[in-house]
Amino acid sequence: MTLIKNLGRNIRQTPWLRGLPNEVAVISLIAFFVAIGFGIVAPAIPVFARSFGVSALAASSIVSVFAFMRFACAPLAGFWVNRFGERFVLTTGLLLVSISSFLAGFSNDFKHLIILRGAGGLGSTMFTVSAFALLLRIVKPDQRGRAASAYQGGFLVGGLAGPAVGGIVISISLRAPFFVYATTLLAAAAASAFLLGSHDKTKIEEKIKYKTSESLRLFGTALKNRAYRAALSVNLTTGFVSFGIRSSIIPIFVVEGLKQSPSLIGFGFLATSITQASFLSLAGRSTDSRGRKPSMILGTSALFISIIVLVLIQTPIGYISSMAIAGIGAAFMGAAPAAVIGDVTGGKKSGPVVAAFQMTSDLGSIIGPIVAGSLVDSLGFGWAFMTGAAVSSMAIFFAILMPETKPREIDSTKSNK
Helix, strand or coil: HHHHHHHHHHHHHHHEECCCCHHHHHHHHHHHHHHHHHHCCHHHHHHHHHHHCCCHHHHHHHHHHHHHHHHHHHHHHHHHHHHHHHHHHHHHHHHHHHHHHHHHHHCCCCCHHHHHHHHHHHHHHHHHHHHHHHHHHCCCCCHHHHHHHHHHHHHHHHHHHHHHHHHHHHHCCCCCCHHHHHHHHHHHHHHHHHHHHCCCCCHHCCCCCCCCCHHHHHHHHHHCHHHHHHHHHHHHHHHHHHHHHHCCCCCHHHHHHHCCCHHHHHHHHHHHHHHHHHHHHHHHHHHHHHCCHHHHHHHHHHHHHHHHHHCCCCCCCHHHHHHHHHHHHHHHHHHHHHHHHHHHHHHCCCHHHHHHHHHHHHHHHHHHHHHHHHHHCCCCCHHHHHHHHHHHHHHHHHHCCCCCCCCCHHHHHHHHH
């Protein structure tokens, strides 16, 4: 526990977190633990599934069932957040994924593995919804963009470190990554239970319990807001393009379309991570100072341009350039929509509103690979990428039409200084 506290103290000194509440540092630390563990276990999951003698389709369903459970259980997690509080749901969700992952490492048949990964999907959505809802509720309106960037940064750093360690762990045993993942999640749960609890409990765990009707009324009000619908469209685009097409189709495109070594795949994804990390702080500050709308337009436009570059310049240089531009888009698309959600809810408990926001990303990551894969098989890579461009252009359209949601008091406060 002392090690976790020291790590959290060091993280608070980073540019992403200066001036933000301590809870933001803790939530970012939790995101780091989750991401580094997932980066270790993700490459091993389909290979481990195949070791039970199942087909490639069945092995890939291990990934799908996790995503499906995240999508299907998000509304339930949203209501739990309002009923039991963010910290309780956050800690419980992390423990559920940790225990299910630990048991998955002992799986003796495919059936047990898929059931346990499904349970992990439920815990994952509990963690995501509660952490995001808490993050938006504890920060001031003029900190929402930076807080979202810090949270995104925790995932990014952990995601970069995970695969680097994962190769060593997999070489020991295909079961070993599950045990390591369970351990990192246990560390995340400890940070949630003890470090969040050590701060202002009244602030973190309001005793007010919202009724279901009140939660639904808040969600209905949010749906009528054009800015909220724009945030949903941007998050759908993130899931469809960034998590869907980029993760499932681009690796195949590099090997089969560009006729390059698989090593080039890693360089492209590294380019995305580097530019995303480089622009995270700027994206957060810009979202809080210039407004949510400009950042939404900039992020979605960068993603659209990255796809067009990939279609028009089908060379290794074009591929690396496209992935680098996509990283810029990811930085702004991570900060601005999150700030919009906080503005729309006004810092109130917002489980269902946040749950719907998460569901759009999960939905995009589920249907993106299916649509893109079908188009690659029938019409080629270009058509698959242009579908991503079409979805991105839809997000740009909604972002242009949305009203600015940055509270006016932020501007008035700055003008008085």
